[in-house]
Amino acid sequence: MNTVNPSGKAQAPARLDRPRGAWMSHWAAELRILLVAILLAAYFQVVNHDFLLSNASLVNLSQFIAPVAIIAFGEIMLMIGGDIDLSAGMVFAFAPFIMVFANEAGAPMWLAVIAGLIAAAIVGFVNGAVTVYLRLPSFVTTLGTLFLINGITLTMSRGTPSATPGSPEFAAFMGAWGYSEIIWTIALAFVMHVLLRHTRWGVHTQAAGANPLGASEAGIHVNRLRLGNFVLAAVLAGFTGILEGFRITSIDPQAGGNQIMFLAVAAAVIGGTPLTGGSGTIVGGLLGAAVLGILSDGFTLIGINAFTFNIILGAAILAAMIFNIHVGRIRRKGGR
């Protein structure tokens, strides 16, 4: 650099050097939750020797984690932008029925799956359009579509489950084989992580969540981003419903529901995505889902009932949120 620095504040051109331990601090939130997941897994392994080290239990655990994680990926994108999708659990039940109807109407299975996903996308589009253009809070919009979509699913299906269509190979690929769901989950986690951190879409979503006015002053189309993320979240929820349908070999109008939607939001929060918008992490969401999966699988194997599980889940969400807010504050103070 040959420019003279008139302010006289000579300083080594160290701005490009990452601060010491940057890798650790870059992934600090994810590493904390990974540690929690490992400790929990170790605990359940000690208490119940069949928890991890058998094929059946690994499959079982992965199937606890996968659906929550995939829905969480969509919720994380929305939560970063300051939105939420409460209807995800209902889209989960809705999309597989569209798939069944498309298949019954003569569409090949791959096309039927796409039809299911398009139906989910339309729900997402409605969620997004109403939220963005009619300026309703997404909490209200998706609360409405939650009941609406549930009613539509129950009406279309007449309240009765259908058998999953398609060949056994296709079913295995789409979730019936033990590890199929978790492979989908990891693949989607990779894609979503790249989308969030390494594409303009993801970077702009973070910017728009942190400072909506500022982002639009910089020329970012904030409304388009929010709308797109609603579509994305709904498609992921619909896809999860389809995977789960193939796994349990039956498509149930009562599947999914609010339980799985709230578990996904919980996974996002435990993983380090605050509800306040502006920041979030896909990898954290995956680990958050793993923590929830380990808890529910572990307690099931030990024989603790669902009531106790909910007490622990509630405490875990509170603890995670308190931890995130206050540890974040301390770190920020310490850094200056």
Place this chain on the structure above:
Amino acid sequence: MNASQAAPAGLALGGDTLVKRFGAVTALDGVSLTLGKGEILGILGDNGAGKSTLVKILTGFHQQTSGTLRVHGEETLLRNVDHARALGIECVYQDLALANSLSIYHNMFLNREIVRRGPLRFLRLVDHRQMRERAAQCLDDIGVHVPSVDLPVERLSGGQRQAIAVARAVNSNAKILLLDEPLAAMGAREAALIIDLLMRLKEKGGLSIIMIMHNYAQTLDIADRIMLMQRGRVTYEQRSANTSVAELMDIVRREYRAMRATTAD
């Protein structure tokens, strides 16, 4: 007015009897202004004087009801913000338009991210390495010091944040920079940091600056020329060297009294 004829050849920006009405309200009532190349113009005035409306016309956010605008010597109607930007007009708003949770380099390339080349080009992945290097380079060039370009801007002080916002505008090849109260709510040290930065930018050349200001003394310190706006009009214009805080205060007071007299009717 004597000052406005300063540099007719090297004009970065010129406005002629700009009027802006919002329904029955006249926010700008025939404002003419000039900005010479490399000049710093300070605009002073109370709330509601029309300063921000003027800025919004100059950034293409609003379009004037009547009057003409000349950018780099050519008569132009700024259709929108992107159009103004394409002509090298950048604005740093008071809220700075920074995304707090994102890093300095992300913010400096906000909506202008460098996209990676190579076989995966179609994925339009952002090139973090290039952005970090170019951001650090740009900050070096204009003498802004931060510990690391990876820091989220929420960890910076008010002055540093303002400096980053200015650096971003400079980095995007601004020829005309509009600053909306760049020193508002800033301590003396922080303000000195920004004043230093603006002086360095001026020395480097190629940049003309309009500042919306509240503090008379600071404005006379930094700006080559000042413009006083009151109730949608320019009431006074002078080279900073030829006026003083006392004189400006006097003009404002006189105008205020005149206004009270007319409204009392």
